[in-house]
Amino acid sequence: MAVVPGLSSVRGVPGLSSVRGVPGLSSVRGVPGQDCAQPGEDRINGSWARAMLQADAIGALETGGGTRVAVLSTGVDRGQPQLGDRVLAGDDTVDNAGTADQDCTGTGTQVAGVISGLRNGGDSDAAGLAPGAVILPVRVMPDDPAGSEPTPGTLTRGILTAVQQNADVVVVAAPVYRDDPDLKSAVATAVAQGTVIVAAVGDLGSRDDGNPDPYPASYPGVIGVGAVDQNGQIAPASQFGEYVDLVAPGVAVPALQTGRGLVETSGTAVAAGFVGAAAALLRAREPRLPPAEVARRLIATASPAPTGPAFGAGVVNPYAALTARVVDTEARRLPALEAAPLPDDTAELRRRAIAISSAVVAAVLVVGLLLAAAAFRRSRRQWRPGLAVRPKSPPEPLEPGPPVMLLDTPPPEPARRP
Known part of the structure; x- marks a missing residue:
């Protein structure tokens, strides 16, 4: 979008809510910093998210051409230069009238950027994973930078609108926190007609926010997405539960600004955008792939992450999904990502070491006592104390003979005759 210097929008001025066709003006809606988001930086050096997801390698395999991705959010700025002419008019389900190709808030444009953003010359810091995909914007929440949320009704209408306009993938950028039968039915209808539904799990995962169940991420057939940072750790606000199927970059991610x-943006909305792009890449490669198989492929090829209800199957790995490299979990690593530093748990390790040492000493003492007892019982069976054997003496004669006189001379023997 071309912007008048000093103006990003002039909302509320009669005749200037939308000015198209005027040279240098595609949308003038408000005073910068008051109504709409200000333009972004010309350049952000480096994108850890693209490095983690091997974006450059993906581009050599698939671009997502021929697919249509619906972004259910605040709208998408059709005039953003790096989105080119690949943003359709879309629909506004909040007012049930008009298009959704303008975005004062910027959330929808940021999500669309990580899906289908083009390189800015040689700069690819905010280029999308599926730059060939066409974006269908569907506004499901008021376009208000002060903050807004969708309703079950707007999400229901948004999903059905996307299906009617032949979306291959639907990305729900913000959840609702009330189970609604109409919304659940809309999701079932979309999946039955072959539309892949990807939904952010929400950003109320901190202790103070209570981590309520998000919808439509909690419904069957929906790929629920949480957010991780550059160290592979879960984002502090990313929600957790059985509804999390995958995680993706969602902290300080370079994205297109309205x-x-x-x-740089953070949250599960942009993380859902990355997973939506991965689903579009699979659909471009195999157009007849059903939603359940798309989900199975993305989950089976996810890069491993710390276990727990916040990570699902792990970090989405579009390159592995495209090449169908389903390998053993222990053999896979997060691409281009250093391992997170271990927390300082010295006290806990010391406590465990003392406990283990004490257990070993106790076990040795018990074994020693058992061996001693066994030896004692064995010795009692083989040895008995007794009296010494009485020495034998010769028997005395019954009648003693005459005493022998030691000093008497024996009588001479008689002489023999010749």
Whole structure:
């Protein structure tokens, strides 16, 4: 979008809510910093998210051409230069009238950027994973930078609108926190007609926010997405539960800003955008792939992450999904990502070491006592104390003979005759 210097929008001025066709003006809606988001930076050096997801390698395999991705959010800025002419008019389900190809808030444009953003010359810091995909914007929440949320009704209408306009993939950028039968039915209808539904699990995962169940991420057939940071750790606000199927980059991610330029954004919405792009890449490669198989492929090829209800199957790995490299979990690693530093748990390790040492000493003492007892019982069976054997003496004669006189001379023997 071309922007008048000093103006990103002029909302509320009669005749200037939308000015198209005027040279240099595609949308003038408000004073910068008051109504709409200001233009972003011209350049942001480096994108850890693209490095983690091997974006450059993916581009050599598939671009997502021929697919249509619906972004259910605040709208998408059709005039953002790096989105080119690949943003359709879309629909506004909040007011049930008009298009959704303008985005004062910027959330929808940021999500669309990680899906289908083009390189800015040689700069690919905010380029999307599926730059060949066409974006169908569907506004399901008021376009208000002060903050807004969808309703079950707007999400229901948004999903059905996307299906009617032949979306291959639907990305729900913000959940609702009330189970609604109409919304659940809309999801079932979309999946039955072959539309892949990807939904952010929400950003109320901190202790103070209570981590309520998000919808439509909690419904069957929906790929629920949480957010991780550059160390592979879960984002502090990312929600957790059985509804999390995958995680993706969602902290300080370079993305397209409404109007022009780049901005760093965080949250499960942009993480859902990355997974939506991965689903579009699979659909471009295999158009007849059913939603359940798309989900199975993405989950089976996810890069491993710390276990727990916040990570699902792990970090989405579009390159592995495209090449169908389903390998043993222990053999896979997060691409281009250093392992997170271990927490300082010295006290806990010391406590465990003392406990283990004490257990070993106790076990040795018990074994020693058992061996001693066994030896004692064995010795009692083989040895008995007794009296010494009485020495034998010769028997005395019954009648003693005459005493022998030691000093008497024996009588001479008689002489023999010749």
